[in-house]
Amino acid sequence: MSKSDKKLTRADIYQLKTLILPAVVVILTSISLTALIWLGLSQEQTSQFTNSHRSKERSLFAINYPANGPFQAELTELKSQNILKKADEIEIQRSILAATDYLDIPPSLLWCLLFQESRLNHLDGIESDKASSGLGQFSRFSFFEINHQLERYSPNVSNLIFLTFGRDIRPIAAKRGDLVSLSSYYSIPTAVTASAIYLHNRYFQLSQLLEKKGISYRSDILWLFAMMAYNKGSRSVLSFWNTIYRKNGPEYFSELLNNYDFFRSNTEDTVLLTKSLNKIWEEAKAKPYARELRIHTKNITSCAVSPMFQTTRSLTEVTP
Amino acid sequence: MRTSPGRSISIFLILTLSFLFYIYRFKPKAIFNDTELTDSYQMLMRSISSGGHVKFQENKQALKSRIASVLKNPKNEDEENYAVNIALYLFPEILPDTNFEKELAIELWGTFENAIEKRPRTSEARMKFEEMKSNIWNYENPRLTNVGLSFHAEETLKLYHELSLP
Numbered sequence: 514m515s516k517s518d519k520k521l522t523r524a525d526i527y528q529l530k531t532l533i534l535p536a537v538v539v540i541l542t543s544i545s546l547t548a549l550i551w552l553g554l555s556q557e558q559t560s561q562f563t564n565s566h567r568s569k570e571r572s573l574f575a576i577n578y579p580a581n582g583p584f585q586a587e588l589t590e591l592k593s594q595n596i597l598k599k600a601d602e603i604e605i606q607r608s609i610l611a612a613t614d615y616l617d618i619p620p621s622l623l624w625c626l627l628f629q630e631s632r633l634n635h636l637d638g639i640e641s642d643k644a645s646s647g648l649g650q651f652s653r654f655s656f657f658e659i660n661h662q663l664e665r666y667s668p669n670v671s672n673l674i675f676l677t678f679g680r681d682i683r684p685i686a687a688k689r690g691d692l693v694s695l696s697s698y699y700s701i702p703t704a705v706t707a708s709a710i711y712l713h714n715r716y717f718q719l720s721q722l723l724e725k726k727g728i729s730y731r732s733d734i735l736w737l738f739a740m741m742a743y744n745k746g747s748r749s750v751l752s753f754w755n756t757i758y759r760k761n762g763p764e765y766f767s768e769l770l771n772n773y774d775f776f777r778s779n780t781e782d783t784v785l786l787t788k789s790l791n792k793i794w795e796e797a798k799a800k801p802y803a804r805e806l807r808i809h810t811k812n813i814t815s816c817a818v819s820p821m822f823q824t825t826r827s828l829t830e831v832t833p
Numbered sequence: 834m835r836t837s838p839g840r841s842i843s844i845f846l847i848l849t850l851s852f853l854f855y856i857y858r859f860k861p862k863a864i865f866n867d868t869e870l871t872d873s874y875q876m877l878m879r880s881i882s883s884g885g886h887v888k889f890q891e892n893k894q895a896l897k898s899r900i901a902s903v904l905k906n907p908k909n910e911d912e913e914n915y916a917v918n919i920a921l922y923l924f925p926e927i928l929p930d931t932n933f934e935k936e937l938a939i940e941l942w943g944t945f946e947n948a949i950e951k952r953p954r955t956s957e958a959r960m961k962f963e964e965m966k967s968n969i970w971n972y973e974n975p976r977l978t979n980v981g982l983s984f985h986a987e988e989t990l991k992l993y994h995e996l997s998l999p
Contacts, residue, residue, distance in 0.1 A: 644976070644977035644978075645976050645977055650976055652970070652975060652976060652977045654966075654967045654970040654971050654975065654977070655971065655975060657963075657964075657967040657971075658967065658971055661964070662964070662967075718937065722933065722936055722937065725936065743975070744975075744976070745974075745975075745976075746971070746972055746973045746974050746975050747937065747971075747972050748934065748972050748973045751933040751934045751937070752934070754933045755932060755933050755934065758931065758933070759931075792914055792917075792918075793918075793973070793983045794980060794983055794984075795984075798980050798981075801980075802978075802980050
């Protein structure tokens with residue numbers, strides 16, 4: 514190596530010191546600042562990023578419903594025999610879309626729930642002394658909640674009544690003599706709106722409970738539990754949760770609220786359902802009630818959940 | 834009549850196996866026979882008729898301590914379940930925090946029971962009772978099917994019906 518080469522090297526080192534070193538310092542400083550800003554974000558702000566990512570998760574619910582073969586066949590039959598009139602079907606659908614849009618309920622879930630409850634016969638029970646009647650099989654206690662207790666739930670729910678009807682139509686009741694009255698549960702928009710609110714209230718109860726305990730859940734799956742609570746009472750759902758939590762621990766329980774396969778396999782387990790309901794009723798009552806709960810849950814789930822998440826068997830095997 | 838030893842042994846084996854099969858198939862339930870617990874509701878009802886709401890509250894407090902000790906150290910699953918159900922409907926605040934029913938029980942009837950006990954036999958108490966009754970029905974059996982309410986819910990409603998009658 515020559516002497517002039519050595520001088521050139523020194524010049525290089527000088528250049529490094531004066532130009533490259535400050536550039537490295539600037540880069541390192543900006544990296545540190547970015548890291549500090551990221552760390553400085555509150556837990557809530559970072560979880561918002563997580564939630565927005567989760568909201569992109571594909572919805573469990575079907576866009577076209579009923580999604581299962583037996584309900585499709587039954588619907589075709591009801592329409593062909595004119596038991597379900599075209600005008601009524603359209604009015605039910607229109608009311609479902611309006612209520613579910615406002616309350617953020619999956620439309621397929623409400624439609625399938627009403628189909629399971631009454632086969633979309635809005636006059637169901639009008640000529641009998643059944644304890645529950647109409648599209649969503651309302652009892653006098655369901656009416657009591659809608660008429661007197663809505664302030665206990667989300668403020669959205671009573672606003673829906675004003676928005677849909679332009680005024681407060683309560684008290685709502687199964688008015689046999691005044692079918693056209695908006696306060697009659699035999700009127701389609703009233704029945705759909707009241708049933709949507711009752712379903713939303715069940716979801717509100719369950720979600721508040723989980724949030725207070727800091728337990729995360731997938732909202733689609735919680736809607737399925739809310740549907741079970743509508744059908745058989747919140748106590749059946751909570752007793753089921755207690756049994757699973759106690760038997761399998763918090764991690765398994767968390768899977769139940771976040772993983773559809775866990776939801777399906779556990780709600781199809783008659784022994785588990787019977788064990789849960791046996792904590793409420795004696796065995797002679799718990800057994801048939803558990804069987805009914807399993808069948809209704811399976812019917813509504815296979816009708817409302819997208820075929821993409823179901824096996825061919827669950828779509829075709831369910832007998833209404 | 835003489836029987837051969839072989840025949841006796843086979844009869845014995847058949848009977849033993851049948852007995853074992855019966856035990857396996859129809860497991861007899863552990864007999865739960867704590868009358869102090871099973872008579873709780875009748876005891877409270879008697880206290881209303883004999884000593885009014887003051888006596889009722891005294892006896893309810895005593896029952897609360899008894900249930901709390903059973904919950905801490907239950908003898909078997911049946912006893913625990915019975916105690917959990919009494920606690921759920923009469924004093925939900927003593928249930929463990931891990932119980933998913935606790936919070937709703939306090940909200941849906943616990944607060945109403947306290948209000949009725951504070952002002953028994955008034956029209957205000959009656960209104961609270963009607964609301965509590967509706968909450969319990971919607972919580973247990975919203976469709977009013979033949980299954981009806983649970984034994985504990987029914988007994989609790991009978992007590993507060995009595996306490997809230999103006």
